[in-house]
Amino acid sequence: MIATTTTTALHVEGVVKTFGRTRAVDGVSLTEAQGVIGLLGPNGAGKTTLLRMLATVLAPDAGDLRVLGLDPARADERVEIRRRLGYLPQNPGLYPGFTPFDLVDYVAILKEHTDPTWRRDETRRVLEAVGLEDVMHRKIRTLSGGMKQRVALAAAMLGSPELLVLDEPATGLDPEQRLQLRSLLSASRTVVMSTHNISEVAALCQRVYVVFHGAVHFSGSPADLAGLAAERVWEDDQQDPRAIRSWLTATGTFRHLGDPPAGAAVVDPTLDDGYLLLARRQPGR
Numbered sequence: 284m285i286a287t288t289t290t291t292a293l294h295v296e297g298v299v300k301t302f303g304r305t306r307a308v309d310g311v312s313l314t315e316a317q318g319v320i321g322l323l324g325p326n327g328a329g330k331t332t333l334l335r336m337l338a339t340v341l342a343p344d345a346g347d348l349r350v351l352g353l354d355p356a357r358a359d360e361r362v363e364i365r366r367r368l369g370y371l372p373q374n375p376g377l378y379p380g381f382t383p384f385d386l387v388d389y390v391a392i393l394k395e396h397t398d399p400t401w402r403r404d405e406t407r408r409v410l411e412a413v414g415l416e417d418v419m420h421r422k423i424r425t426l427s428g429g430m431k432q433r434v435a436l437a438a439a440m441l442g443s444p445e446l447l448v449l450d451e452p453a454t455g456l457d458p459e460q461r462l463q464l465r466s467l468l469s470a471s472r473t474v475v476m477s478t479h480n481i482s483e484v485a486a487l488c489q490r491v492y493v494v495f496h497g498a499v500h501f502s503g504s505p506a507d508l509a510g511l512a513a514e515r516v517w518e519d520d521q522q523d524p525r526a527i528r529s530w531l532t533a534t535g536t537f538r539h540l541g542d543p544p545a546g547a548a549v550v551d552p553t554l555d556d557g558y559l560l561l562a563r564r565q566p567g568r
């Protein structure tokens with residue numbers, strides 16, 4: 284019998300990254316073999332910094348990092364990682380005078396794909412996959428914000444990488460394109476993505492990490508995150524001062540988070556409820 288081994292796509296142990304006096308990533312550990320992994324957290328929590336380290340753009344100050352089983356601190360292994368991953372940065376710099384076709388083709392050249400036929404077919408394939416077939420020969424400067432985001436996504440998906448590192452991939456996408464993104468990502472082997480959109484996490488991710496102040500405060504399935512707020516959510520037609528957090532919902536009722544009073548109409552928690560409960564425990568909130 285031949286033994287099969289699955290390479291751990293991501294192995295992060297005690298990773299630290301500091302900018303001046305800011306500890307942007309403060310001892311993060313995570314290990315994932317495959318699947319779609321979501322990073323949630325408020326602005327400045329350290330998500331982008333962590334993703335940049337996974338994409339080998341930044342080196343950690345301390346800790347152990349392995350991507351696709353390789354060590355990004357070693358020049359030869361770093362090159363190998365870069366060949367095998369696709370990265371969508373938070374603010375992708377797209378040459379405005381290029382067309383989407385030229386830009387993705389250029390990325391293919393940078394990734395050392397030397398066969399022009401392969402490059403042309405693959406460039407077309409990824410641009411069609413993100414729904415840009417009709418504009419692939421227009422100048423990028425003439426495209427809408429959501430279209431530009433899709434050009435960058437297409438570039439990340441070039442060559443069907445084993446690992447996709449995506450910083451807020453759904454930014455600027457309309458509802459139809461978001462749905463399209465979901466099916467694209469569910470076809471990928473390993474995806475790690477940051478998002479502020481909790482419904483994206485519910486729809487896409489098998490695992491979610493919640494990061495505050497550079498540290499992981501929760502890891503588990505989306506259902507586990509929602510479960511943190513089990514028996515802690517109730518609804519009423521008026522404000523409740525006993526709640527740690529209350530808000531008016533679209534149906535005109537108030538939703539409350541905290542310890543429900545006797546007789547309260549307790550409802551099933553959502554992912555938002557679990558996240559808000561975790562966020563509430565952070566200092567300064």
Ligand SMILES: Nc1ncnc2c1ncn2[C@@H]1O[C@H](COP(=O)(O)OP(=O)(O)OP(=O)(O)O)[C@@H](O)[C@H]1O
Binds near residue numbers: 306325326328332333
């Ligand atoms: N190049 C840099 N130089 C200095 N400080 C930085 C740099 N990059 C990030 N930081 C700081 O590190 C912290 C984490 O930033 P990061 O961009 O990783 O957060 P984030 O969770 O991605 O935030 P957002 O949700 O707003 O994108 C912040 O305090 C930020 O100001």
